[in-house]
Amino acid sequence: MKPIKKLRNKIFAIINPGKKVYCLYCKKTYRKFLHEGVKSPIFKKYKVAGGGYKLNVQCPNCYSVDRSRLLYLFFQTRTEVYKKPTKILHISPNKEIANVLTGPTITQIVGTIEPEQYMEYNPVRLDVQQMDFKDNEFDVVICCHVIEHVDDDDKAMREIYRVLKPGGFAVLQVPLAINLNKTIEDKTLKTDKERKIAHGQVDHVRLYGLDYFDKLKAAGFRVVRDNPYTNKWLPEAELQRHRLDPIEDVIVANKD
Numbered sequence: 382m383k384p385i386k387k388l389r390n391k392i393f394a395i396i397n398p399g400k401k402v403y404c405l406y407c408k409k410t411y412r413k414f415l416h417e418g419v420k421s422p423i424f425k426k427y428k429v430a431g432g433g434y435k436l437n438v439q440c441p442n443c444y445s446v447d448r449s450r451l452l453y454l455f456f457q458t459r460t461e462v463y464k465k466p467t468k469i470l471h472i473s474p475n476k477e478i479a480n481v482l483t484g485p486t487i488t489q490i491v492g493t494i495e496p497e498q499y500m501e502y503n504p505v506r507l508d509v510q511q512m513d514f515k516d517n518e519f520d521v522v523i524c525c526h527v528i529e530h531v532d533d534d535d536k537a538m539r540e541i542y543r544v545l546k547p548g549g550f551a552v553l554q555v556p557l558a559i560n561l562n563k564t565i566e567d568k569t570l571k572t573d574k575e576r577k578i579a580h581g582q583v584d585h586v587r588l589y590g591l592d593y594f595d596k597l598k599a600a601g602f603r604v605v606r607d608n609p610y611t612n613k614w615l616p617e618a619e620l621q622r623h624r625l626d627p628i629e630d631v632i633v634a635n636k637d
């Protein structure tokens with residue numbers, strides 16, 4: 382981050398003291414958070430959860446955003462990873478989440494196609510479309526905001542299913558267009574500009590619609606969409622302090 386932006390964020394933090402919003406990563410509170418994300422007309426058109434530009438979402442101290450606060454709260458309140466021995470494969474990790482998936486019960490293996498970017502986690506080099514792990518190896522797989530970048534997403538989903546233990550689950554967040562039934566995927570697009578217009582981001586090979594869940598089912602998963610508000614993870618006022626987006630569910634793909 383550029384020094385000028387850092388300074389701007391420091392000033393933002395100073396002029397917005399308060400208790401209205403809370404960052405569970407750094408435990409700081411403010412009157413409001415920073416805006417975050419890139420404006421994308423197609424994300425706006427199809428109402429994309431987990432992507433695009435938003436006001437009041439980014440902590441000015443540690444830079445956590447709503448997406449990563451959602452996942453931390455999910456693991457704290459909806460799973461037993463902090464209570465029971467859990468072997469986690471975290472693919473191209475969200476560093477905020479990776480840093481809090483620690484403790485006596487957790488074994489976290491970081492896997493990525495770009496190990497250079499994650500050296501602090503002692504990563505394993507892998508391609509999610511074909512992984513060098515045995516079947517039934519992990520209790521949990523986290524693969525968030527990854528498969529919209531992957532050429533053969535069906536293969537990636539089947540691989541994640543394969544390496545999960547029966548009874549295990551994967552967290553598979555993607556930018557999800559909730560007003561779009563069928564995924565937009567155009568492999569003939571050649572330029573960054575074309576992909577940005579059609580898929581919302583230059584390096585996305587598709588924009589998922591609601592048939593994302595059918596794809597996961599076809600790979601073998603039982604899918605649960607866990608929404609913090611409708612499933613009352615915490616009292617509503619608490620959830621609002623975390624500034625979680627009401628339209629963003631945690632997408633839990635279970636291997637029964």
Ligand SMILES: [Zn+2]
Nearest residue numbers: 404407440443
């Ligand atoms: Zn923070």
